[in-house]
Structures are given as C-alpha cells and as structure tokens.
Amino acid sequence: MSKLVLKNVAKRYGAFEAVSDFSLELTPGEFVSLLGPSGCGKTTTLRMIAGFMPPSAGTIVMDGREISSPSGVVPPEHRRMSMIFQSYAIWPNMTVGENVGFGLQVRKLSRAEIDRRVDKILDVVQMRNLKGRYPAELSGGQQQRVALARAIVVEPEVLLLDEPLSNLDANLREEMRFEIRRLHDEFKITTVYVTHDQSEAMVTSDRIVVMNKGKIEQIDAPHVLYSRPRSRFVAGFIGRTNFLEGERQGSDVRFEGFTAVAGTLEGANGGGKLLYSLRPQAIGLSMQKTGGVGLAVEAEIADRSYLGEYWDYQVRPLGAAKALRVSTGPNAVFEVGSRVWLEIDPAAMVRVE
Amino acid sequence: MAIAAPAIDTAPPRPRRAANFDSTWILWIAIIAVLLFLVVSPFVYLVVTSFQAEDTGVFTLMNYATAYGRARYIDALLNSLKLGAAAAALAGLFAVPLAWAVARTDMPAPGLTRMLVLATFITPPYTGAVAWILLAGPNAGWLNRFYMLATGAEAGPFNIYSFTGLAIVIALYSFPYIFIFTTAALELVSSEMEDAANILGAGPWRTMRRVTLPLALPAILGGLIICFLEAIALFGSPAMIAIPARFNVVTTQLFQFFGNPVRVEVAAAYAMPLLGVTVLLVLVQRLITRRKGFVALTGKGGERRPILLGRWRWAMFGYAMIVASLAVFLPYIFLVQSAFAKAWGRGFALDNVSLDNFRFVLFEHATAAQSVINSFLYAGASATIAVFLTLGVAYIAARRLVPFGGVLGFLCVAPFVIPGVVLAIGFYAAYAPPTLALYGTALILILAFTTRFLPVGYVNASAAIRSLNPEMEEAVRVLGGSRLTALRRVVAPLLKRNLLGAWLLIFIPATRELSSAIFLYGPSTKVASVMIFDMSEEGNFERLAALALILQVLTLPLLWIGQKALGRDFMLRRNAT
Numbered sequence: 001m002s003k004l005v006l007k008n009v010a011k012r013y014g015a016f017e018a019v020s021d022f023s024l025e026l027t028p029g030e031f032v033s034l035l036g037p038s039g040c041g042k043t044t045t046l047r048m049i050a051g052f053m054p055p056s057a058g059t060i061v062m063d064g065r066e067i068s069s070p071s072g073v074v075p076p077e078h079r080r081m082s083m084i085f086q087s088y089a090i091w092p093n094m095t096v097g098e099n100v101g102f103g104l105q106v107r108k109l110s111r112a113e114i115d116r117r118v119d120k121i122l123d124v125v126q127m128r129n130l131k132g133r134y135p136a137e138l139s140g141g142q143q144q145r146v147a148l149a150r151a152i153v154v155e156p157e158v159l160l161l162d163e164p165l166s167n168l169d170a171n172l173r174e175e176m177r178f179e180i181r182r183l184h185d186e187f188k189i190t191t192v193y194v195t196h197d198q199s200e201a202m203v204t205s206d207r208i209v210v211m212n213k214g215k216i217e218q219i220d221a222p223h224v225l226y227s228r229p230r231s232r233f234v235a236g237f238i239g240r241t242n243f244l245e246g247e248r249q250g251s252d253v254r255f256e257g258f259t260a261v262a263g264t265l266e267g268a269n270g271g272g273k274l275l276y277s278l279r280p281q282a283i284g285l286s287m288q289k290t291g292g293v294g295l296a297v298e299a300e301i302a303d304r305s306y307l308g309e310y311w312d313y314q315v316r317p318l319g320a321a322k323a324l325r326v327s328t329g330p331n332a333v334f335e336v337g338s339r340v341w342l343e344i345d346p347a348a349m350v351r352v353e
Numbered sequence: 354m355a356i357a358a359p360a361i362d363t364a365p366p367r368p369r370r371a372a373n374f375d376s377t378w379i380l381w382i383a384i385i386a387v388l389l390f391l392v393v394s395p396f397v398y399l400v401v402t403s404f405q406a407e408d409t410g411v412f413t414l415m416n417y418a419t420a421y422g423r424a425r426y427i428d429a430l431l432n433s434l435k436l437g438a439a440a441a442a443l444a445g446l447f448a449v450p451l452a453w454a455v456a457r458t459d460m461p462a463p464g465l466t467r468m469l470v471l472a473t474f475i476t477p478p479y480t481g482a483v484a485w486i487l488l489a490g491p492n493a494g495w496l497n498r499f500y501m502l503a504t505g506a507e508a509g510p511f512n513i514y515s516f517t518g519l520a521i522v523i524a525l526y527s528f529p530y531i532f533i534f535t536t537a538a539l540e541l542v543s544s545e546m547e548d549a550a551n552i553l554g555a556g557p558w559r560t561m562r563r564v565t566l567p568l569a570l571p572a573i574l575g576g577l578i579i580c581f582l583e584a585i586a587l588f589g590s591p592a593m594i595a596i597p598a599r600f601n602v603v604t605t606q607l608f609q610f611f612g613n614p615v616r617v618e619v620a621a622a623y624a625m626p627l628l629g630v631t632v633l634l635v636l637v638q639r640l641i642t643r644r645k646g647f648v649a650l651t652g653k654g655g656e657r658r659p660i661l662l663g664r665w666r667w668a669m670f671g672y673a674m675i676v677a678s679l680a681v682f683l684p685y686i687f688l689v690q691s692a693f694a695k696a697w698g699r700g701f702a703l704d705n706v707s708l709d710n711f712r713f714v715l716f717e718h719a720t721a722a723q724s725v726i727n728s729f730l731y732a733g734a735s736a737t738i739a740v741f742l743t744l745g746v747a748y749i750a751a752r753r754l755v756p757f758g759g760v761l762g763f764l765c766v767a768p769f770v771i772p773g774v775v776l777a778i779g780f781y782a783a784y785a786p787p788t789l790a791l792y793g794t795a796l797i798l799i800l801a802f803t804t805r806f807l808p809v810g811y812v813n814a815s816a817a818i819r820s821l822n823p824e825m826e827e828a829v830r831v832l833g834g835s836r837l838t839a840l841r842r843v844v845a846p847l848l849k850r851n852l853l854g855a856w857l858l859i860f861i862p863a864t865r866e867l868s869s870a871i872f873l874y875g876p877s878t879k880v881a882s883v884m885i886f887d888m889s890e891e892g893n894f895e896r897l898a899a900l901a902l903i904l905q906v907l908t909l910p911l912l913w914i915g916q917k918a919l920g921r922d923f924m925l926r927r928n929a930t
Binding site for chain 1: 822824825827828829830831832833834835838842843846847
C-alpha cells in the first residue's frame, strides 16, 4: 500500500493557480524531492501535505485515510508528521535537549523515556555534548542538526523538509546533504524534500518531482531525469544542455550544421519540427575526424572557459549560426578559432517537448 | 545504529476525519465582541446621541444649533486651534535642536539630556501646569518675585494666566513627542549619506540643509502634528490656566456642557470638530511619514559618526539645560518646596518645612490616598486587558486566522484619533444610561482607559508578533502541539519582554490619565489625576504638590523595571507614543 497519496491536488489564490493537478504516490520509506525554481509551487505543495493549508481541489491520503480535501483538513498536530523548516524554527527559549524532547513531551512519554530517546538521537547527530546549550550559542550547522534530531526523534509517519539547507554555506550544505541521506537510510522514514538545488535533490532522493509554474514536469529517478528528460524545462533545469532544433525531410532530420538519419533518432517518426536535448559531455571533440559511431561534424572553436575540473567550449559547426556547448576533460586544450571535429551520437540525443 | 524503539504508544490520535471547525474560533469571536464594545459602540453612540433630543430621543439638529449658537462657543474652537499651533511651534523649537544634538553631534552628556527629556515625558501636563502656576503666577509666582527682588519693580512681567502662558506650559510637556520622532529619524540617517553629499562638494551646512534635514523632516512634521493634537485634546492644563485667564478652549467648553445639568447631547455635537480635526491630521501625519521619510526610516543605519561642533558643543549643551530647567529643574524645585512647606509663599525658610502635607494626603484626607490606589488599580487592570487583547488581535491579524483580521487591527488603532474627552463622552453616551448604568463605576474607567491605550498596545504587540517567524509555531504543530500549546510554550515565552514593555507603556500614562477620567469618575472612583485637579480648584497647592510628587515617586520603580528589561530608552522609542 502506498504511504502517502496526493490525488489531483490543486491550490488556487483567486485566479492564480499556485499548484495544479498534482498527483504523486509515495511508497513506505521512499525519499522524494520536489524540485523547481522559486515560485513553482513546491513549498505550497509541502504545506498542503503538512496540513497548514487546505487544497482547493483534490485529496491527500495517508495510510489509506483521507487527511486533506477542500472540505476539511486534519490539523498538522494530528498528522503524526514532522517537518524541518527553512529557518530551522529552533525555539530560542528552550535548550537543545528541550527542543528535541518537545515532541515526545507532547506525546506524554515519561521523563526517563524522553531523556533516553533524546540522548540517543543527539548521539546520532553528534550533538550530545551540546544538550544543555541554548540555540543562540549554536552555529548554523549545529542548529540544522538540532532541527533534524527534533524531527526524527518522534518517529514521524512522514518527514517533510522545506529547503532545509538554503541558509548554510556551500561546504556545510554539501556535508548536510549526505547527512540527511544517511539518516534516511538509517530510519527509513518516508520523506518529502523541497529544494531548488538540483544537486541536493540528486544526492538525497529516490525519485525527483520536477515542478514548473505549479505543474509537474516529470517524476523520475535522478539518473533517468538527467539522461531522459521529457521536456525542454527539465532538460534545461537539470544540468546543462544543448537544444537542437531539427526538421524532418524525407528519411533524414536536418539540424543546423548536420543531418541525422531519422531511424537513428528517438521519436523522429512524425514530421515537422523536432526538439532534441544533447548534453555537452555527450559530444566528442577532436582535431582529427574519428571513426566512431557518431556523426562527424566539422566545426570551429568560438569561445572557451576553463573551470578546473573541465573545459567548457563553445563550438560552432561550419555553416551554423548557433554554437554548441561541449565539455571536455581539463587536458583537452583547443585554441579559439581552430578547426575541430565534433562527434555526435544520435542515440545520446533526447527528444523533448 | 538504529533506535530500536517500539512504536510510540501514547502518540496523538490517529488522523481523524478532517474537521473545519477550530475551537480557537470561540476566542476570536469573543475578541471581536470586546472590540465592538470598547471601540465601535462608544463611537456610534457619540454620533447618534449628537442627533437626539435630550428627553425624547427623537432625531434633531437642535444640539448642533445649541453647540454652535453662541459666539463664545465658536471662539473656544478657534482658541483651541490657535493654542495647538502655538504649542506645536514652541515644542518644535524646544525639541528639534535637542534631538539633532543628541542624535548627531558630540554635544556633551547626551545621556543626561535624554534622561531629562524622559523626566519631562513622565511629568503629567497638569502637574507641570501647577508647577508653572507656582513659578509664574502674577505677583506671587517665584519668577515674578525674583524679578521684583532683582529690579525693585512693583510687579513682575510673567503671567501664566494667559494664552502665551498656556501655550508655553503645554509645549514644555509635549515636546518629547517631537524629540522621539526626530531622534528616531536622525539615528537612521547614516553618515554615508552625508559623506556622499560631502564628496560631491557640499559643505556641512549645505549637507544638513539638503540631506539630513529633508530626511528627518517628515518625522519632525509628524511630531509637530502629534503635539498639535495633544494640545487641542488636553483638558487639565487649560482648565487650570485658561479658565482663570477668562478664555475657553474646546475641552473646557465641553466640560461646561457636562456640568450640571449634564447636556451630553450638546457635548457630543460640540465634540465633532475636535474629532474631525484629529482624524484629518492623523491621516496627514501618516501620509507624510509614509511617503518621503520611508527610505530613511527603513534603510540600514550604516556607520554613524557624530558631527563635531567644536566650541558650539557647549552652547548646544547650554540650550539643552535651559529647556531642561524650564521643563524639569524649576518646576520640580518649587513643587518639592511647596510639598514640604506649611505655606508655599513663605519660601525656603527652615521653619516653613513640614511633612504635614504628606501626612494629610496619605492619612487624613477622605479620598486622596484611595485615589492613588484607584489610579494604580485601574491602570493595572486596563494595561493588562489592553495588552492581552491587542496581542490576540495582532496574532490573529498577522497569522491571517480569520478573514478581515486587518479590520480588527484597525479597530485597535482607531482610538488613536479619538481625543480622551471625546472618548469619555462616547462612553458616557453608550454606557451611562440605565441599560448598563456604568457611570461612576470602576468598570467604566477601566474600559475607557483600555480603549484609550489600545493603540499603544497594538503597535507594540504587532511589532512583537511580526518579529516572530511563524515557522516557530508551525514546528510546534507539526510535532503534535495545538495552536494553544504553541502560544503557551513558544510565543508567550518569546514575547515576555515585549509584553512587559507594552504593559508599562500603557500603565504609566494610565496612572495619570485625566481627560477621560474627569467625565466618568464617581464619588468612590476618584483617581489621583482628578484629585489633583480638584485640589487645584481649591487652591491647595501644598497638598496638591505632595500628592503629585507621590504619584511621580511611585512611577520610578516601574521605570526602573522597564529600563532593566527593555533598555534605557524604552519610553523614548517611537512605538511608545
């Protein structure tokens, strides 16, 4: 049975539709991210799941019980979920221990039991020694750990995270990503994670829901999203890519600067205009024409930037107006203006809407 | 390692069937009812009563004909406007240089100046007026006597019983409003803004004229308007000074309409211009401070360096001390002298010193001691009600718990435009008639004080609530706590200080409130301010001074608590007014 089911959920503010027709099923223990630019409706969706706002349409069902519908909402305190907020929302009037123990206290556990569980979870997040401190004395990363401990210690049915890492500095953010995934692997709590950072979503999630303008663009595992984006938006939002516009002509599809056989391309059965996404690192770049499987296209280096881990080249196929982005290893050095050969594998080209 | 925990057995109930009704709604409905009772109903009654015939209650315009039917009634209206303008202008003269010196220059001892402004601020205007009667009463006033002593003249030049005298006394005790507004604005003008003008070639004088002053101007104008409104709404000082000087202002005229027999209908009709002018000017004030001042008032302070005045810093300090002498030193010296004197006119001679006045006021007078207790009880009750009520409303409005929460907030700040005397007439019209028959009870005074100070409470409460991230409460709820748990465990502890501050900001002025009390008190509910006013009519200046000093001394511990909890300047911040 699914743990959490969102069925055709929508949220409208007057004429503005913040979330429309959102459907998603989570299996028990699954980690799903809602990913999209700010204003895409991901936080609104999360807050509907938490019970802070009713949906305008659709239902939310947990363990087979309806917990949200336009006609009524089980209040957040009766949902047995927990949530980590963007601001952490650590209560400054309580110590670390009191913060973490709060949910257990509300559940009326005995003093001794609360202590035992608080100590245990503080061990897990390596904060045991700071149990008596007040939040104002903690660093951002430590507050984040308190928030995690506080949310997990109550063993929630569903754990919700709202951009939890956006207030941390870059290094800490990377560390905490793995920490969150580690805790998930340890406790197997069904989790919904909201973020606008694609690498955060990729590191942590079993599946990612990409959202744009209130609508779901695609739901898939991280590697599928990257390799098989279904829409122009997803291809552009997850990683860098080249968009290639082609036109079917007989058994060929003509692109700017080269032509591919329709049969070798995905989804090229129809006629008319076709849009493909091609990742910069899927394009080969060399001085000589190679005998590989791909199409060989003669081109010129238009511009380049060196980013340490790789080169980012702008390469213009001869006769084309638009340059393609091509990534190579740090040792593949080509001068601007030099003639080169591109190798484009039609199988790496992904048809997008 | 995993926490091998058994499922939490005493967890909150399994998800119940979704419910729309939240029990907290009952609380919100109660708040709305209370606001209707405190704010809307007195106002409605005020307007309705002004159109009702005294005995029959049928619709009539006669009250207006009576209220504006005599030249001297119209004169009183005009006098009020003139008085407001004169007092505001004088107050500006006192306040703006002081504010600039304290906020932006290296004038010596700015802390002392601030302290003296605070001392002025907590001196009730009627106490100041009494002190100035002692100082500048014709013939017997101390300033006149010193003048005669020094020059050998037959009579002194000072006469407090005049329009000018009244304007000066009012200005002396309302200039702190302008001071508060102006320092607040100037403290937000960063030195960088001035540096930017300097680097483009403007000298210090031009910089002040083109940059600093324009940035503070909206705040100064706002303060002037508040002073004007304070002056026209004031009852105590005009009653003590204008009546002997044989001219009337709106408030004293209203008091006469309220004398035997009580003509509340005429009073209501006569109160309308005062209400109208106040509403209008408050709107103007909001407009001014919102428009131009906005950038300066919200910008980050940035680094601020005091302007070096050189030799002028002592001149500036001298000016501050002159203002302080007029508002604090001289009045208190002679209040104290009077309070400890057998007869104040006999001066500082040792055989004139006595504690009889204090003994009389505290132990022998039939109602004086009780009046002080009443003042503190009523002020305490209304401050408590107002703080919790406005906190509730601010919370509802900020968290959008009910539709039209903003309307509730508006109701809380609306009394700001209702002068105390007008409010009292509204309360009289609404709650004196037999249905509730509250006239003269402690309850009507407490409720009127509550309404009067709701705006102060609301401004502070909503600022406090806005400083709280709602996620703090959402975190409680998501972990299984109810909204009330969130209020009790998180919101209340975090707002403790703010609530204490708001409580004091209401309590302290409420202990001195005269203009609404004078219309509503009964024989057993006399408050200290009314007592002082009565004594001034009897000419009992020694005993009056003793009572006034007792009231001031009792305030000091409260001030001390406020300063400990909220910082030295807690009463001189903008949300204090």
